[in-house]
Amino acid sequence: MKRRTLLGAATLGAMATPALGSGIARAADPGPSVTLKGTTTLDSQAIFFVSYDGLVNNNSFQKNGLLTYKGYQYATWYTSTGNAVVARRVTGGSTWATVTLAHVLKASDSHNVISMGVSKVDGRLHLTMDSHSNGYFYVKSIAGLLDNPSTTSWTSSVFGAVQTSMDGLPLTSQFTYPQFISRPDGKLQLSYRVGISGNGRNAIAEYDGSSWTDLGEWSSSTGTYTSSHGSSTARNMYLHGIDYDVNGRLHSFFTWREQNAAVMCNSGGITNHDTGYVYSTDLGRTWLNDAGTVVGTTGTSDTVAVTDSGLVVDSLNPDHSLMNQESQFTDSAGLPHAIISYVPGRFGQCTTDYVSDRTANGRAFHLCKNSSGTWTKTEIPVALDSSQRTKLILDTYDNAYAIFPYGRIAGASKSSGYTDWTLLYDGSTLNAFGEVVIDELRARSDNVLAFMYQEKSSGTTPSALHVVEFALPA
Numbered sequence: 001m002k003r004r005t006l007l008g009a010a011t012l013g014a015m016a017t018p019a020l021g022s023g024i025a026r027a028a029d030p031g032p033s034v035t036l037k038g039t040t041t042l043d044s045q046a047i048f049f050v051s052y053d054g055l056v057n058n059n060s061f062q063k064n065g066l067l068t069y070k071g072y073q074y075a076t077w078y079t080s081t082g083n084a085v086v087a088r089r090v091t092g093g094s095t096w097a098t099v100t101l102a103h104v105l106k107a108s109d110s111h112n113v114i115s116m117g118v119s120k121v122d123g124r125l126h127l128t129m130d131s132h133s134n135g136y137f138y139v140k141s142i143a144g145l146l147d148n149p150s151t152t153s154w155t156s157s158v159f160g161a162v163q164t165s166m167d168g169l170p171l172t173s174q175f176t177y178p179q180f181i182s183r184p185d186g187k188l189q190l191s192y193r194v195g196i197s198g199n200g201r202n203a204i205a206e207y208d209g210s211s212w213t214d215l216g217e218w219s220s221s222t223g224t225y226t227s228s229h230g231s232s233t234a235r236n237m238y239l240h241g242i243d244y245d246v247n248g249r250l251h252s253f254f255t256w257r258e259q260n261a262a263v264m265c266n267s268g269g270i271t272n273h274d275t276g277y278v279y280s281t282d283l284g285r286t287w288l289n290d291a292g293t294v295v296g297t298t299g300t301s302d303t304v305a306v307t308d309s310g311l312v313v314d315s316l317n318p319d320h321s322l323m324n325q326e327s328q329f330t331d332s333a334g335l336p337h338a339i340i341s342y343v344p345g346r347f348g349q350c351t352t353d354y355v356s357d358r359t360a361n362g363r364a365f366h367l368c369k370n371s372s373g374t375w376t377k378t379e380i381p382v383a384l385d386s387s388q389r390t391k392l393i394l395d396t397y398d399n400a401y402a403i404f405p406y407g408r409i410a411g412a413s414k415s416s417g418y419t420d421w422t423l424l425y426d427g428s429t430l431n432a433f434g435e436v437v438i439d440e441l442r443a444r445s446d447n448v449l450a451f452m453y454q455e456k457s458s459g460t461t462p463s464a465l466h467v468v469e470f471a472l473p474a
Helices: 354-361 441-447
Strands: 035-046 066-069 074-078 083-090 097-104 112-121 124-129 137-140 175-182 188-196 201-207 212-217 235-237 252-260 272-280 287-288 294-298 312-314 329-330 336-342 363-369 375-383 391-394 399-404 409-412 421-425 448-454 463-471
Touching: 035 074, 035 083, 035 448, 066 112, 066 441, 066 448, 074 421, 074 448, 074 463, 083 112, 097 124, 097 137, 112 137, 112 175, 112 188, 124 175, 175 272, 175 441, 212 399, 252 329, 252 336, 272 336, 312 363, 312 375, 336 391, 354 421, 375 409, 391 441, 399 448, 441 448
Parallel strands: 201 235
Antiparallel strands: 035 463, 066 074, 074 083, 083 097, 112 124, 124 137, 175 188, 188 201, 201 212, 235 252, 252 272, 272 287, 272 312, 287 294, 329 336, 336 363, 363 375, 391 399, 399 409, 409 421, 448 463
């Protein structure tokens, strides 16, 4: 199988020469910086159990577990008894008001996150909860709740009944990884996976202010992938995210996970390989590769497949414990950026235990496309010290920030072409367990980096859940 690779497999010292991002940074533009503003407590006794190396309240692939809209910030989590809670506060305020929803976590599985979305067309807050390749739970608020927060009471009466469909639309009985996306026109979309790990497909549903429609699947699990060790005929496309840019283009980075372990050098690794990229200019109906060639149409038999050409923007075989569902962001010109992480070849060409090998030798890389259309990649000089994921945001000046496990923050300037990555905050005072959940909308609207994190604990002893905020360059 041949596929056009835009950026070849990189090892230290063999990376593409970085170039400036979109446009030219003005001399007066500040570089990256973070200034601690404060921390608030959401729950002093949030549920705690480690599953798949993560926590159900702080799995960084949640979109969104924390968000800001029209001057209020919203957060959601499970309490020590497993009750689903949604809270709000005036942005920057010290007090959170909480509402307990009529749902209790059904399984001790860190995949079973709560995700929130905003339908701007009617001012509703939407939530999906508690699913890993099985049935899900959905609830939405009354219309106008988010448009008039100061005059609308925050009580259970503003939320409808918990449903096991999207207002009667069932979607799938194998539902995982909900991610809400606000369309540029104010309608709401829901990205989700159909199927199971190693044999799943991505799909999109859409809410127009009155009802939900299932647009269908847009990625394929079929086709043959062959490594130097063996072949696989089934897989799952794991998204790093799915986001509209300022121009209305929909972007998604991804990795493939193969079902057959024969593609790896050792069964203790993980079958993830390659970083791919697709985009859509018609609200997720058709998907194009980086060269602008259509490679899939949502809801048809022609979906994005591992055998399609032009998908891979960073080539990597399955022997380096590449992480799935890492992070992505778009800059002020609509150019895509991503964080990927794996064990570089200088530490060996075969990982044998992906958790311990990533913890010992894993590194994160910033991958972006510049205004000339070139993909560049830079290793961030901060050891992962974790098997988990790193998040990415950009500030008003398009400086980049990587938020590592334990709440560590590194930054790089646009003016350097994102080559001057430096640790800005070491996270040592947080006592954070691992991954954090970013408020992506707060960064864009208020020049504030806010993230939710949970304190370390052991066994099933509950621990405190917090939101911390940092001022970004204004």
